[in-house]
Amino acid sequence: MPQVSLTVNGKRETVEVEGRTLLVELLREKLGLTGTHVGCDTSQCGACVVLVDGQSAKSCTMLALQADGASITTVEGLAAADGTLHPMQAMFREHHALQCGFCTPGMVMSAIDLVQSHPEGLTEAQIRHGLEGNLCRCTGYHNIVKAIAAAQKLMHHQQQAQAAE
Amino acid sequence: MYDFAYTKPASLADAVHALGGADAKALAGGQTLIPVLKLRLNRPAIVVDLAGLGLSGIKVTGGTVTIGATTTHATVAASLDVQRAFPALACLAAGIGDIQVRNRGTLGGSLANNDPAADYPAVALASDATIRTNKRAIAAGDFFQGLFTTALEPDEIITEVAFQAPQRAAYTKFRNPASRYAMVGVFVAKGGQGVRVAVTGAGQNGVFRHTAFEQALERAWAPESLDGISTPADDLNSDIHGSAEYRGHLIGVIAKRAVAAS
Numbered sequence: 001m002p003q004v005s006l007t008v009n010g011k012r013e014t015v016e017v018e019g020r021t022l023l024v025e026l027l028r029e030k031l032g033l034t035g036t037h038v039g040c041d042t043s044q045c046g047a048c049v050v051l052v053d054g055q056s057a058k059s060c061t062m063l064a065l066q067a068d069g070a071s072i073t074t075v076e077g078l079a080a081a082d083g084t085l086h087p088m089q090a091m092f093r094e095h096h097a098l099q100c101g102f103c104t105p106g107m108v109m110s111a112i113d114l115v116q117s118h119p120e121g122l123t124e125a126q127i128r129h130g131l132e133g134n135l136c137r138c139t140g141y142h143n144i145v146k147a148i149a150a151a152q153k154l155m156h157h158q159q160q161a162q163a164a165e
Numbered sequence: 166m167y168d169f170a171y172t173k174p175a176s177l178a179d180a181v182h183a184l185g186g187a188d189a190k191a192l193a194g195g196q197t198l199i200p201v202l203k204l205r206l207n208r209p210a211i212v213v214d215l216a217g218l219g220l221s222g223i224k225v226t227g228g229t230v231t232i233g234a235t236t237t238h239a240t241v242a243a244s245l246d247v248q249r250a251f252p253a254l255a256c257l258a259a260g261i262g263d264i265q266v267r268n269r270g271t272l273g274g275s276l277a278n279n280d281p282a283a284d285y286p287a288v289a290l291a292s293d294a295t296i297r298t299n300k301r302a303i304a305a306g307d308f309f310q311g312l313f314t315t316a317l318e319p320d321e322i323i324t325e326v327a328f329q330a331p332q333r334a335a336y337t338k339f340r341n342p343a344s345r346y347a348m349v350g351v352f353v354a355k356g357g358q359g360v361r362v363a364v365t366g367a368g369q370n371g372v373f374r375h376t377a378f379e380q381a382l383e384r385a386w387a388p389e390s391l392d393g394i395s396t397p398a399d400d401l402n403s404d405i406h407g408s409a410e411y412r413g414h415l416i417g418v419i420a421k422r423a424v425a426a427s
């Protein structure tokens with residue numbers, strides 16, 4: 001069987017897969033990282049979004065073998081070792097941006113990519129537009145948008161503080 | 166999904182060789198092919214990943230914007246060079262699917278797939294693009310040959326696409342809000358070759374040029390020029406989202422908006 005070598009949440013992994021194994025199957029079934037969800041399996045819902053070399057991608061629409069050599073971040077890789085939540089996670093909690101929580105990992109990963117690729121800051125309309133690839137059946141999106149608006153301030157402050165150090 | 170062998174060649178020659186085998190299929194961004202494989206609509210014995218061929222990149226020389234086949238929609242949308250030389254092209258790329266689809270989906274994959282509702286075929290046809298492959302150069306007008314059908318041979322790989330930036334151009338898309346594909350998309354362009362109006366999303370045979378609109382806009386480049394010109398419904402698509410008559414009407418409305426935005 002072919003092998004894929006990749007970095008997942010900072011850890012090097014080498015795993016045997018089939019040609020048809022999807023990245024999301026590698027994460028959930030081979031590595032036990034079940035935080036990444038499968039909502040539709042038809043590339044529509046975004047529950048499976050992870051970061052591939054920093055860019056958001058639907059892990060149900062990527063072969064595991066396409067991720068060879070890549071660095072993957074899943075929702076499990078966001079919080080600090082002591083459990084301190086990533087600002088995006090903290091703001092999702094603070095603003096009640098989830099109800100059942102099924103879409104949340106994908107929402108959080110997409111939101112992080114969205115904020116990171118807009119250092120100049122996002123308007124509310126841009127945040128809504130940027131979430132087109134993520135469906136939520138519970139919240140009506142409103143609090144998700146609020147959480148991302150709040151998190152972008154924290155993330156940009158954090159970045160500036162890091163740059164100043 | 167049925168299982169298949171996977172290979173990621175490092176050279177174009179190796180990729181062409183691999184595609185020459187029985188039941189081989191090229192893979193670029195996978196944003197169409199992987200859903201197709203999941204539906205078991207296709208059963209390749211071997212999938213040939215084009216990501217290692219170094220076919221990504223953007224070059225602007227004079228009025229020509231040349232884009233490598235594996236360049237992602239997100240890269241085209243964000244390129245300052247494309248935004249400057251051919252803003253309607255950058256804008257079209259920015260409106261494909263969603264961020265995650267744009268992060269992986271590629272220009273070459275979109276053209277090779279020739280989905281009747283895809284966006285890139287419209288700009289290719291309206292800007293007299295040349296599609297270059299490992300074998301030859303194909304004019305956009307000869308490339309698209311009906312639903313999901315192109316001039317490409319099984320072992321032919323798109324390497325890059327050269328777009329001629331028009332003096333004025335705009336793309337307006339009426340999206341299906343669920344799929345984000347075009348219900349109707351119209352690309353209008355006025356350039357060295359004259360006026361081009363390319364319509365996607367509506368035709369039974371995929372993208373097409375609207376010659377009646379082109380002639381009217383040739384006389385005067387203004388939305389009003391299209392008043393009173395109807396689009397016959399005969400060759401248009403009917404589906405659960407809209408009838409052929411509805412799409413025919415929409416083409417006129419969207420074309421006017423595109424001219425106004427150009």
Ligand SMILES: Cc1cc2nc3c(=O)[nH]c(=O)nc-3n(C[C@H](O)[C@H](O)[C@H](O)COP(=O)(O)OP(=O)(O)OC[C@H]3O[C@@H](n4cnc5c(N)ncnc54)[C@H](O)[C@@H]3O)c2cc1C
Nearest residue numbers: 193194195196197198262270271273274277283284323345
């Ligand atoms: C949720 C969703 C929404 C979408 N919305 C839109 C939309 O609004 N508008 C739109 O236009 N598209 C849309 N798409 C499709 C998207 O743009 C695809 O990325 C694109 O159609 C195919 O490109 P790809 O790189 O992913 O190709 P792949 O899926 O990898 O391949 C597609 C086909 O092209 C062939 N191929 C790929 N590259 C080459 C090449 N260089 N030479 C020869 N053959 C090649 C493959 O063999 C395959 O048959 C959407 C897709 C999804 C999942």
Ligand code: FES
Nearest residue numbers: 039040045046060
């Ligand atoms: S599970 Fe991947 S997009 Fe829905």
Ligand code: FES
Nearest residue numbers: 099100136137138
């Ligand atoms: S919180 Fe239930 S789907 Fe979004």
